[in-house]
Amino acid sequence: MTTRPQNIPAAEALQLDALVTPTEQGIASRVLARTSGGNVTLFAFDAGQELSEHTSPFEALVMVLDGAVTLTIGGTEVPATPGTIVRMPGGVPHAVSARTTSRMLLVMLREAAASSEG
Numbered sequence: 001m002t003t004r005p006q007n008i009p010a011a012e013a014l015q016l017d018a019l020v021t022p023t024e025q026g027i028a029s030r031v032l033a034r035t036s037g038g039n040v041t042l043f044a045f046d047a048g049q050e051l052s053e054h055t056s057p058f059e060a061l062v063m064v065l066d067g068a069v070t071l072t073i074g075g076t077e078v079p080a081t082p083g084t085i086v087r088m089p090g091g092v093p094h095a096v097s098a099r100t101t102s103r104m105l106l107v108m109l110r111e112a113a114a115s116s117e118g
Contacts, residue, residue: 062088
């Protein structure tokens with residue numbers, strides 16, 4: 001099994017649309033950066049594809065790069081198109097549905113552990 005690097009190369013300008021390609025009737029993703037503080041993942045959805053409802057303990061931001069998706073966050077549908085950003089609070093159920101072939105960037109934010117200094 002081949003493992004991909006957890007981060008894209010440093011000090012290099014990369015075309016986002018070349019980093020992940022929508023697959024017919026599928027969803028593709030690529031982790032662009034991963035640290036203890038969070039990660040950045042690029043997703044590509046074919047039209048009609050979705051990530052079913054799930055919950056994450058972490059705060060996240062979704063930025064739509066192209067296409068159109070509907071985020072369902074805590075039961076509220078939020079349509080998102082290129083140039084929009086949506087915050088998904090941690091602990092709240094959410095889902096993603098692609099209305100058209102779409103790409104989005106997901107930024108997951110992990111809180112730093114509480115300091116024991118006091």
